[in-house]
Amino acid sequence: MAVSEVKICNLALRKLGARLIESLSDSSQEAVTCNLFYEQVRDSVLREHPWNFAAARGRLAKLIDTPAFGYAFQYQRPVDCLHLRQLNSPDDEFVVEGDKILTNRENASAVYTMKVVNPVLFDPSFVMALSARLAAEMADDITGSTSKAQEMWTLYLNAMQSARLSDSSEGREDEILNDPWLEARGIHNSDSFILRG
Structure with missing residues (x-):
C-alpha cells in the first residue's frame, strides 16, 4: 500500500491508541487534529535533518x-x-x-x-520519524495525557536518531547541536545524533 497522508496520520494515531481515520476530511476529533498538525509537523521534520530525498x-x-x-x-x-x-x-x-x-x-x-509534499517520495525512515513527531504533537489533544506526550517525544527522538544514521550512511556526517526547543521540554539530544551536511 502506497504511503499517504492518511496512512502517516494513522501510524501516529495508532501509537496513541486512538481511533484511525479514513480521510482527513472526516469530522472526527482525530481527523480534525491531524489536519491541524500535519503540514506544520511535516515541514518541521523536513528541516530537522538534511534528508537525501528532499x-x-x-x-x-x-x-x-x-x-x-x-x-x-x-x-x-x-x-x-x-x-x-x-x-x-x-x-x-x-x-x-x-x-x-x-x-x-x-x-x-x-x-x-x-518542501516535499507528496508522501510517496518520503524515505521510509522519515515516515516513521514523522508519524512519531505527529503523535507527540497530538498527544495532549487526543489523549489528554502529558505522560503519553513525553513517551511520544522519546519515541520521536529515537526514530530520528535511527533515521539520521540510515540517511547519513549515504553521505558525510556532521555533529548536530542540541535543540533549545526540545531542551525546553526537558528532552535532550545526545552528541551521538548526526546529520548529513
Whole structure:
C-alpha cells in the first residue's frame, strides 16, 4: 500500500491508541487534529535533518537591489526552500533574511532542503520519524495525557536518531547541536545524533 497522508496520520494515531481515520476530511476529533498538525509537523521534520530525498540544488536569482551593508549581493530564496544548506562551496558565508539570501558570492547556486509534499517520495525512515513527531504533537489533544506526550517525544527522538544514521550512511556526517526547543521540554539530544551536511 502506497504511503499517504492518511496512512502517516494513522501510524501516529495508532501509537496513541486512538481511533484511525479514513480521510482527513472526516469530522472526527482525530481527523480534525491531524489536519491541524500535519503540514506544520511535516515541514518541521523536513528541516530537522538534511534528508537525501528532499535535497535540491540550483542557481539563485540575483536581485537588482543590494544589501544596505554587510554583503555584496542578495538573491531570491527559492519558493520551495525549507532550509538552505550551503551555497556553491561549504565555505561561502551567507545569511537568510526573510525570503532573501545575502552573501558575497557572485553567481550563487545553492543546495537546500525542498518542501516535499507528496508522501510517496518520503524515505521510509522519515515516515516513521514523522508519524512519531505527529503523535507527540497530538498527544495532549487526543489523549489528554502529558505522560503519553513525553513517551511520544522519546519515541520521536529515537526514530530520528535511527533515521539520521540510515540517511547519513549515504553521505558525510556532521555533529548536530542540541535543540533549545526540545531542551525546553526537558528532552535532550545526545552528541551521538548526526546529520548529513
